[in-house]
Amino acid sequence: MSAAYDTTVVPVVIDRRDGPFGEVALRRHGELLQIIANGCFLMDTSDGRSERLLVDAALGALDGRPDPDVLIGGLGVGFSLAHAAADPGWGRIAVVERERAIIDWHRDGPLSPLSAAALADPRTEIVEADLVAYVNETSDTYDALCLDIDNGPGWTVTEGNDGLYSNAGLAACARVLRPGGVLAVWSAQPSPDFEETLRNAGFQRVRTEEIPVARGVPDVVHLAVGPE
Structure with a gap:
């Protein structure tokens, strides 16, 4: 999710709010919009x-299951939602x-051009909730769960998210997940330890x-299939 920025351009905060989990801000840096949480x-x-890979990899791992339902953890800048809604397979x-x-x-607001079509899609639903609480409490089930709420299992945005990547959180x-459903987790770097935790x-x-990058450690998507 990182990008190279023009260091001569000063980021401008468009909106900043205090929420139940701390401060969240939207910045403009040149032509880009950035989401910042607690700095x-x-x-x-x-x-x-x-x-896009997060969503496509999850769908591909479902092996042609018809009209699968997907739960996306984290709205972010809307790329995952927009890509899922653009695919009639979901x-x-x-x-x-x-x-x-x-x-x-x-x-x-400023991110609406990225997600307007997806939000207008009758298949789309936005649930305002903490994902950790949601997966522990909801009675709904899905064919795929795509997580993109942190910078990876080893680099969580808030302390409360740590448990999501533990045995209890993965349970x-x-x-x-419905039988044979797919879990896809975005990470800023590979994590062999997390692969072992999944098993x-x-x-x-x-x-x-x-995910290929120009330099440095590649982003990755961890994929796993739940019990049948």
């Missing part, structure tokens, strides 16, 4: 390859986002797909 860079509008598309500010930026993710939590066909 930590989350994502920007520079690319979207990672988010059924219901639910997005869990805990920050009201981010939802507002998409519905009638909660498995609970909302220990009962997931099968665990693998990691890399």
Whole structure:
């Protein structure tokens, strides 16, 4: 999700709000929009390859299951939602986002050009909730769960997200997956330890797909299939 920026351009804060999990801000840096949470860079509008791979890899791992329902963890700048909604292969598309500010930026704010068509799609539903609580409490189930709420299992945005990548958290993710459903997790770097945690939590066909980058460590998507 990182990008090279023109260091001569000063970022401008468009909106900043205090929410239940701290401060969240939307900045403009040249032509790009950036989401910052508690001073930590989350994502920007520079690319979207990672988010598209997250969604496509999950769908591909479902092996042609008809009209699968997907739960996307994190609205972000809307790349994952927009890409899912552009694919007629998906059924219901639910997005869990805990920050009201981010939802507002998409519905009638600066991020709306990226997500307007997706939000108008009758398959789309935005759920304002904390993902950790949602996967533990909801009675809904899905064929795929795509997580993009942190910079990876080892680099969480807030302390409360740590448990999502533990055995207990992955058990909660498995609970909302239908038999043979797919879990896809975005990460800013590969994590062999997380792959082992997925296997220990009962997931099968665990693998990691890399997203090519110009330099440095590649972004990845961790993929795993839940119990049949």
